[in-house]
Amino acid sequence: MSLKRSSSSFFIFLFSFFFLSSHVSSQACQKTCGQIPIKYPLGTGSGCGDPRFTRYITCDPDQQTLTLTTHTGSYPITSVDYAKQEIYVTDPSMSTCACTRPSHGFGLDWDAPFSFHDDTVFTLLDCSVDESPVFTPLSNGSGRVSLCDRQSSSICTFLYSNCRAISLINLQVSTCCVYVPLDLGPSFEMDLNKLKCSSYSGFYNLGPGQESHPENWNYGIALKYKFNVFDEYPGVCGSCERSNGACGFNTQSSSFVCNCPGGINTTSDCFFLYNSASILVPWFSSKHHSHTSTISSQIINLY
Template sequence: MAYNPSSRSCSYDSFCFLFITFVLPYFFFTKAQAASHCRTSCGTIPINYPFGIDDGCGSPYYRHMLVCSDSGILELRTPSGRYHVRSISYSDPHMIVTDPFMWKCQDGHHFRATRAFSLDTSTHLTLSSQNDYLFFNCSEEKVIVEPKPIFCERFPDRCDSTCDSASYLCRHLPGCGAALGGRSCCSYFPKATESLRLMLKYCASYTSIYWRINGANAPDDHVPEYGIRVDFDIPVTTDCLQCQDMKKGGGRCGFDTQSQNFLCLCNQRSNVTTYCNDHSSSSHSKAGIIAGTVTGVSAAGALGIGAGLWYWKKVRASAPVTCGVQSNENRLF
């Protein structure tokens, strides 16, 4: 059988068409994702070091703790669930989160079933001492509900286990002073998650109030608001300070998702182990650091390549070739 150069031309043109259609968009998309992987905000909340909402960004101590939804809602992951993050302060390191199961003013004397908010004690997150917990309708057979100053004078050895019925906040609930309608209320700060669970076993519900500093002069510089204040540490390292230094390239502190070793994330070049302007440093591919993003794109790309090759083979097997000219029988598009 004589060799027909037109047949090869048709096959080559078909392959080029499929390559451009299925494969090239995948590579461009992967590169675009890798180049801008560290988002700096979620909704209106800035995301700075030590946090990151993309894997490989920020400090590995806070890996996978914050989640940003497609609608721009930031959430904190804890052993007890996911909670809406209302704000983050980096100058006074803390965040304010809300628990949808906690009692609210509009609940009045209707107490819903709730669960204890908890943090992983192995992390760099801690419950702030500026939180006050109010418990409602506790069983006085199981919980010591007494005015704390008087009770502590009489029983100093049992003072820490008292739920204070004389609490200022019980008498001045923020935004709804009379919402409880005479129901019992007491204030207690649990020192551990287990003690909080035990309190909820014998109380109808609870809520958390933190003291917000509004910058005014005393005595009105602290204002009570509903929410949970969670304090966090900012790990300070020489590597991170060098990376962030604008004179040295102004990178972002991150880490390798495989080894969790420090990386300086740079915009104009591959990520490095020191700082962005250090051209002698070993570099790492950006695409390799964003394991979660690139893996998802790779799967889509693999499917596209597979579909393209299958279609190309089908065309080669079934479409007749007529001297390299498209006819109604061999037309591709």
């Protein structure tokens, strides 16, 4: 081997060593947050997931808790169903069958990439029959009529009679109002101060035969999301995740990047990774085998 070739090989080795050493770090976009798997469009921090979701969903690195934040507060995310594109959150101030507490309500930002799931039902608790706008005075002044969902009035009966936490307060069923998300209006706002109600309860997926058992209801709020206007999962993201990468974006241009183990970003996928010996090797896949074998042999031949 000539001195010139030997020097070139040594230079390439040093370059590879220092370049790769600078990238030896944990993957910037994490695959989990606590017990919840993280997949597109969600992310664990800036530059991870879909940029439309970043300002609303975050992962606390210390507590490892996934949180949804809106203009009304921050709410823990209990689970995510990626197949159905559903997110389930809970409000610590929400009243349940086990505990009744005062609350400020819940609302979604008008430009958020979420909407209420059809199965989500809100029940306003302890509303003022005389002052709450959900009870409208009759034109003849003979009383007030409820603007609530009358077909679901049985939900109030079950809550007020079968829940010990509510029955102990001796609230009247007439002060309860079933308030479905469509009634929240275009701003998706539930302001309990304006509604003159002391608290609310949210639940979803009651399930057959569970309507009369509020102690078994799924308390929380179910949301749904879309990937984009056409609700199409981006193919480039699928390739990235199959190669053990995490879908993200360039924080300056918002263009797609694939975040690979070691903190390296690419514009496609992570099928090519650096091993601990600082030699470029493929992320093995039958689809890329012939191409990566050629590249690997070319790099090894440099030394």
